[in-house]
């Protein structure tokens with residue numbers, strides 16, 4: 492198994508949104524913000540190459556929207572998932588599976604594009620697409636608070652491809668990857684636990700988007716059920732400390748991953764790493 496972290500977007504998010512009820516006087520010790528109160532964010536996808544499969548987790552914003560859409564997100568130009576794949580020697584057509592943690596636009600947008608004929612098409616033409624069935628239902632019938640993150644043109648081409656698979660809780664379609672479902676950020680977010688040769692790497696999606704979100708109350712204001720997030724986080728972090736999981740951050744510009752430890756003040760980050768410093772990438776099938 493080999494793992495490749497891939498940057499899909501570098502962009503910015505409002506610091507207040509990122510840390511919810513935590514006041515700026517506290518979160519600003521962890522994250523610098525600019526004159527608009529925006530903090531740097533990345534979208535770090537993960538390619539898992541294992542046996543015959545090339546599984547991509549999440550895809551980034553994509554390039555099919557107007558300038559204003561990218562301008563309000565302060566997206567850095569010139570970076571996308573296809574370029575990052577290419578830099579590691581992979582093409583879109585080689586991807587066998589795309590697993591979406593969930594379908595907010597910054598996770599799913601780059602899976603579809605507008606072709607030269609002006610119609611929508613899937614970018615990963617040979618891939619099977621995977622998302623939880625509870626989240627698919629949620630995204631297709633969006634509530635008004637979360638609706639701005641769900642776009643029908645991000646979703647319908649996946650359905651029309653005939654290659655979209657809706658996962659029920661407990662279904663495990665991938666060897667050496669355990670999928671778990673979390674509901675605090677949005678309904679039915681999938682969090683993959685990837686069992687490598689020497690470590691379990693947990694791809695945290697929007698569950699714990701950055702290392703600065705590890706303290707229990709540091710829950711983004713976009714979470715639909717913050718008290719559910721709080722409970723899920725507390726339970727997960729205890730388990731992560733006990734089992735020495737590698738926490739892989741999708742949105743942390745500064746830290747790719749870390750391990751955690753139990754202290755008198757609760758679970759805290761122990762050490763930050765680049766993924767290739769902590770896992771053993773193997774050409775063998777294990």
Ligand SMILES: [Zn+2]
Pocket residue numbers: 593595676677697
């Ligand atoms: Zn999200």
